[in-house]
Amino acid sequence: MPLSQGLSLEVRPLTASDAESCDQIILSLPHYFGHEVGRLACAQAVRTSDGWVAVLGEHVVGFLTVEPHFATTLEITWMAVHADYRGQGIGRQLMSRLQQEAQIRGYRLLLVATLSPSVDDEGYAARRAFYQAVGLLPLQEVPLYWGVGSQPALLLVMPL
Numbered sequence: 125m126p127l128s129q130g131l132s133l134e135v136r137p138l139t140a141s142d143a144e145s146c147d148q149i150i151l152s153l154p155h156y157f158g159h160e161v162g163r164l165a166c167a168q169a170v171r172t173s174d175g176w177v178a179v180l181g182e183h184v185v186g187f188l189t190v191e192p193h194f195a196t197t198l199e200i201t202w203m204a205v206h207a208d209y210r211g212q213g214i215g216r217q218l219m220s221r222l223q224q225e226a227q228i229r230g231y232r233l234l235l236v237a238t239l240s241p242s243v244d245d246e247g248y249a250a251r252r253a254f255y256q257a258v259g260l261l262p263l264q265e266v267p268l269y270w271g272v273g274s275q276p277a278l279l280l281v282m283p284l
C-alpha cells in the first residue's frame with residue numbers, strides 16, 4: 125500500500141498500548157516470522173523492552189525493540205514493518221531515530237544478530253541487505269550463537 129500523501133509518518137517511543145499493533149505487524153509477515161517461539165519472544169519484547177514505533181495517521185505500521193549490553197552497546201532485538209508498507213523508507217526512518225536516540229543516551233555501537241549468509245535463505249538475505257543499506261557493517265560469523273544445534277549468526281555493528 126503506498127504511503128498516503130495526506131498522512132505524515134511519525135516515529136515515537138514504543139508504549140504498552142502499542143503491543144497489540146506490533147503483534148498484528150508480525151502476523152502480517154508469516155514468511156518472516158513463521159515460528160511460534162519467535163513470535164512469542166517478539167510479543168514479549170514489545171511488552172517489556174524499549175523501542176520505537178512508526179505511526180502513519182493513527183496506525184502503527186512498524187517497530188523496533190532494543191536491549192542494552194554494557195553502557196556502550198544497544199542491540200536491535202526485533203524489527204518489522206507491516207507487509208503492506210514495506211519498501212517505502214519506514215525501516216530507514218526507524219533506524220535513523222534509533223541512531224539519534226542511542227547517541228543521545230551515550231551508546232557507542234549498534235549491534236544486530238541475524239542469520240549468516242552461509243545459510244541459504246532469501247528472507248534473511250533481504251534483512252541483511254536492509255541492515256547494510258542503513259549502515260550496519262558485518263563484524264563476524266558466530267556458529268551456535270543461539271545455542272546448541274542453532275544455525276550460525278552474522279553479527280553486524282554500526283559505530284555511533
Ligand SMILES: CC(C)(COP(=O)(O)OP(=O)(O)OC[C@H]1O[C@@H](n2cnc3c(N)ncnc32)[C@H](O)[C@@H]1OP(=O)(O)O)[C@@H](O)C(=O)NCCC(=O)NCCS
Binds near residue numbers: 153206209214216
Ligand atoms: C527489513 C524491514 C524492517 C525493512 O523495512 P522497510 O521499511 O521495508 O525498508 P526501507 O524501505 O526503509 O529500506 C531501506 C533500505 O534497505 C534496503 N532494503 C529494504 N528491503 C530490502 C530487500 N527486501 N532487499 C534488498 N534491499 C532491501 C533498500 O535498499 C533500502 O534502501 P534505499 O532507501 O536506498 O532504497 C522490513 O522490510 C521487514 O519488516 N521485513 C520483514 C521482517 C524482517 O526481516 N525484520 C528484520 C529482522 S527481525
